[in-house]
Amino acid sequence: MQTEFSKEQNLLRDIVSRALRDKSPVTAVRESMATNRGYDPVVWQELCGDAGLAGVHLPEVHGGAGGGAAELGIVAEEMGRTLFCGPWFASAVMAGTALIEAADEEDRGALLPGVADGSTIATLVLDDLNDPAGVGGSISSAADGKLSGTAAMVLDAHVADLLLVVASGAGGLGLHAVESGASGLTIEPLQVVDSTRKLSRVALADVPGRCVGEVSGDALNRIWDRICSALAHEIIGGAQHLFETTVNYTKERFQFGRPIGSFQALKHRCADLLLEIEIARALTHHSARCLDAGAGEPWAASMAKAAAADACMSAARAGIQLRGGIGFTWENDTHLWFKRAKGSEVLFGTPAIHRERMMTMLEGAA
Amino acid sequence: MTPDRIRSEVSAWLDANWRVDRPLIEWRNILLEGGWAAPHWPEEWYGRGFTLDQTAVVAEVFRERDAVPAAQVGPRGLASETILACGSDDQKRRFLRPILTGEHTWCQLFSEPGSGSDLAGLSTRAELKDGKWIINGQKVWNTSAHHADFGLLVARSDWDVPKHQGISYFLLDMRQPGVEARPLRQMNGHQSFNEVFMTNAVVPPEDLIGGEGNGWHVAKTTLSFERRGFSRRVRGSSIDGAKQGPIYEEYEEELRIAAEPYTWYPQREGRVDLVLPRARETGTIADPATRQEIAKLICLYTGARLASDSAEASRKAGTTEIIPAGSIGKLAASVIARQASHVHTMISRADAMLSGPDSAADGIIAEVLVSVPAISIAGGTDEIQRNIISERVLGMPKGYRADQGPFRDIKRNA
Numbered sequence: 001m002q003t004e005f006s007k008e009q010n011l012l013r014d015i016v017s018r019a020l021r022d023k024s025p026v027t028a029v030r031e032s033m034a035t036n037r038g039y040d041p042v043v044w045q046e047l048c049g050d051a052g053l054a055g056v057h058l059p060e061v062h063g064g065a066g067g068g069a070a071e072l073g074i075v076a077e078e079m080g081r082t083l084f085c086g087p088w089f090a091s092a093v094m095a096g097t098a099l100i101e102a103a104d105e106e107d108r109g110a111l112l113p114g115v116a117d118g119s120t121i122a123t124l125v126l127d128d129l130n131d132p133a134g135v136g137g138s139i140s141s142a143a144d145g146k147l148s149g150t151a152a153m154v155l156d157a158h159v160a161d162l163l164l165v166v167a168s169g170a171g172g173l174g175l176h177a178v179e180s181g182a183s184g185l186t187i188e189p190l191q192v193v194d195s196t197r198k199l200s201r202v203a204l205a206d207v208p209g210r211c212v213g214e215v216s217g218d219a220l221n222r223i224w225d226r227i228c229s230a231l232a233h234e235i236i237g238g239a240q241h242l243f244e245t246t247v248n249y250t251k252e253r254f255q256f257g258r259p260i261g262s263f264q265a266l267k268h269r270c271a272d273l274l275l276e277i278e279i280a281r282a283l284t285h286h287s288a289r290c291l292d293a294g295a296g297e298p299w300a301a302s303m304a305k306a307a308a309a310d311a312c313m314s315a316a317r318a319g320i321q322l323r324g325g326i327g328f329t330w331e332n333d334t335h336l337w338f339k340r341a342k343g344s345e346v347l348f349g350t351p352a353i354h355r356e357r358m359m360t361m362l363e364g365a366a
Numbered sequence: 367m368t369p370d371r372i373r374s375e376v377s378a379w380l381d382a383n384w385r386v387d388r389p390l391i392e393w394r395n396i397l398l399e400g401g402w403a404a405p406h407w408p409e410e411w412y413g414r415g416f417t418l419d420q421t422a423v424v425a426e427v428f429r430e431r432d433a434v435p436a437a438q439v440g441p442r443g444l445a446s447e448t449i450l451a452c453g454s455d456d457q458k459r460r461f462l463r464p465i466l467t468g469e470h471t472w473c474q475l476f477s478e479p480g481s482g483s484d485l486a487g488l489s490t491r492a493e494l495k496d497g498k499w500i501i502n503g504q505k506v507w508n509t510s511a512h513h514a515d516f517g518l519l520v521a522r523s524d525w526d527v528p529k530h531q532g533i534s535y536f537l538l539d540m541r542q543p544g545v546e547a548r549p550l551r552q553m554n555g556h557q558s559f560n561e562v563f564m565t566n567a568v569v570p571p572e573d574l575i576g577g578e579g580n581g582w583h584v585a586k587t588t589l590s591f592e593r594r595g596f597s598r599r600v601r602g603s604s605i606d607g608a609k610q611g612p613i614y615e616e617y618e619e620e621l622r623i624a625a626e627p628y629t630w631y632p633q634r635e636g637r638v639d640l641v642l643p644r645a646r647e648t649g650t651i652a653d654p655a656t657r658q659e660i661a662k663l664i665c666l667y668t669g670a671r672l673a674s675d676s677a678e679a680s681r682k683a684g685t686t687e688i689i690p691a692g693s694i695g696k697l698a699a700s701v702i703a704r705q706a707s708h709v710h711t712m713i714s715r716a717d718a719m720l721s722g723p724d725s726a727a728d729g730i731i732a733e734v735l736v737s738v739p740a741i742s743i744a745g746g747t748d749e750i751q752r753n754i755i756s757e758r759v760l761g762m763p764k765g766y767r768a769d770q771g772p773f774r775d776i777k778r779n780a
């Protein structure tokens with residue numbers, strides 16, 4: 001299995017990083033997060049339509065770049081570093097992955113090209129965001145294909161053109177395509193902690209949908225793993241940003257006639273943080289390589305999600321604490337990354353849930 | 367060279383040369399001439415310039431064939447790496463061969479009662495008299511010193527310059543009247559380390575390494591190798607089972623003496639390998655709180671291994687300095703060992719009060735619990751690693767220092 005990034009992958013990172021720094025500086029993030037829509041359509045077109053960031057992991061036949069979890073991870077990491085505000089994660093990562101893993105070939109051909117070039121904003125509607133075992137408990141499909149039930153939280157549903165709903169039916173779970181204007185569909189935006197990631201409640205009352213594929217238990221776990229691996233990358237990008245800016249701050253801020261970074265209590269906290277982030281980053285990159293090689297520990301994505309979320313929260317707490325009062329202000333940017341860290345910590349399974357999931361798999365393997 | 371090529375070359379060479387009826391030292395000399403004793407060393411010094419991965423393939427073939435490898439156990443590796451990096455050609459000629467053949471064992475004479483973390487604050491005296499270096503002073507915590515033939519010694523040769531500049535580094539013959547090693551008992555009951563007294567011990571001028579006053583630079587080279595060693599898994603060099611043949615008897619005897627101080631070293635790393643078997647055997651694998659802690663341990667352990675692989679890779683590409691990367695690995699080893707000790711405690715519950723043959727895993731778990739505290743002290747404490755990481759990796763500013771100017775004037779332990 002790969003242990004380092006290839007030249008092409010490093011090049012991809014450079015390009016993505018430059019594009020995001022250019023198109024999505026923190027001033028733009030602040031503007032977008034304050035709007036109801038939650039993203040800037042011009043920037044969306046530039047990043048997804050022109051630069052292809054939504055299709056990096058999608059098959060070439062469907063308009064994507066044909067990359068794997070590693071390439072998706074690279075984009076996610078840079079997105080997290082710059083705190084990109086928009087439906088990329090919902091559309092490219094969540095909906096894109098669900099279509100690849102569960103949709104029939106014909107529907108993939110029909111739906112993926114729009115996702116890949118950003119002309120379609122899609123999202124994945126799951127009625128449980130904690131554990132794959134709970135998915136399908138609240139939303140069901142009737143014999144006539146109509147969908148009913150509620151998803152308490154759905155990413156970016158308020159701007160989605162296409163909702164991919166996982167619902168339980170007579171034959172198990174299915175993936176259903178629903179148009180944004182469908183009758184019986186209610187999308188109610190929610191108040192959120194992290195306003196760079198919009199959530200809505202989605203209620204379905206006899207909503208007409210088209211079943212695009214079955215979702216077996218294995219497929220659901222594959223979808224979950226791929227989403228978690230990408231999310232871990234996004235989290236690690238955020239952790240890296242928090243860590244670097246915090247260490248830099250300690251070199252510039254003076255108290256007691258010396259830079260605060262010369263105080264050992266702060267140095268040691270930063271050294272421990274570096275170790276925690278390095279370990280989490282190694283697990284995160286490893287999770288993508290395992291998915292791409294179809295090898296390695298089956299619980300690699302859970303290790304990555306648990307470790308990355310914990311490391312990022314450590315970085316976020318230190319990011320506020322080591323700045324003192326200024327760190328607790330709205331004006332300072334640190335809280336934006338803190339809130340994303342908190343949201344991502346619990347999205348798709350808390351660290352504790354992932355550790356339990358990993359132990360279950362490990363015991364199964366023994 | 368590809369792994370397959372290496373395999374077939376080593377196999378062919380062993381077919382032609384490996385015999386169980388040769389005396390051990392004779393065999394090691396053949397091994398040396400064949401270039402398979404230390405393949406990662408440079409070609410002009412018995413090696414082949416192999417990477418560590420390539421070297422691991424060679425070791426694997428030796429293990430499969432039950433062929434006795436070059437001598438490896440103990441601080442001899444620190445000696446050979448230091449001499450390779452900083453020694454003169456004459457020193458390499460004299461010292462490297464007996465290290466590989468096993469004729470010489472070594473120890474590290476760095477720490478003193480008055481200076482441990484602050485190694486550069488050492489006060490063992492080295493004075494040049496009639497063309498010879500005369501050494502006076504005391505060292506402590508010196509692993510294997512009680513049976514070592516030579517010691518890696520740092521001593522102060524100039525008291526009138528700042529502390530790092532007045533140190534010289536010597537290759538000390540331990541088998542002389544002026545050197546006495548006394549074993550010390552550790553909290554885990556073993557006696558691996560010693561105190562070493564030097565009273566007018568003599569070092570000939572050709573055994574000064576790296577030049578007078580340049581000892582700190584050489585010492586840093588030794589330390590960086592030592593720290594890297596903590597993060598790499600120690601590869602077992604013993605031969606399984608009761609292999610028949612005279613050479614195995616000699617080899618076992620060598621291992622018995624050289625490896626004795628290290629029997630508890632796997633325990634100080636926490637014995638992560640025993641966690642799942644023990645959790646299953648005791649049934650605590652079903653306990654949710656224990657499962658959480660086991661999972662954390664596995665994440666730490668797996669992640670640290672992956673991170674050190676990629677640090678190793680970037681070191682090969684020449685992008686990372688050796689010392690900081692070693693410090694991250696060493697700190698990781700401490701964190702892992704502590705978590706493993708915590709998990710073993712959760713698994714054993716009240717049984718963790720017992721030690722010895724009637725206790726869990728034949729006393730191994732008890733030994734873990736009382737050996738793990740060593741890993742965050744030996745080879746530079748965790749606090750020192752954090753200082754190095756924050757200053758050298760993260761570029762955080764150095765704090766106030768009270769030890770500048772001539773060493774003579776600095777406050778130190780009585």
Ligand SMILES: Cc1cc2nc3c(=O)[nH]c(=O)nc-3n(C[C@H](O)[C@H](O)[C@H](O)COP(=O)(O)OP(=O)(O)OC[C@H]3O[C@@H](n4cnc5c(N)ncnc54)[C@H](O)[C@@H]3O)c2cc1C
Pocket residue numbers: 473474475476477478479480481482483484506507508509510559740743744745746747748749750753
């Ligand atoms: C099992 C074992 C084997 C060893 N083998 C050898 C050997 O073969 N050869 C050899 O030479 N030595 C050996 N050592 C010694 C080891 O290197 C020292 O014990 C170690 O460097 C610490 O020094 P010290 O014991 O003097 O403690 P001190 O330096 O006195 O430290 C005491 C405490 O103060 C802290 N401290 C000190 N300075 C700072 C600072 N600047 N910032 C923050 N905290 C600080 C330390 O972290 C520690 O917690 C061995 C030690 C052990 C435990």
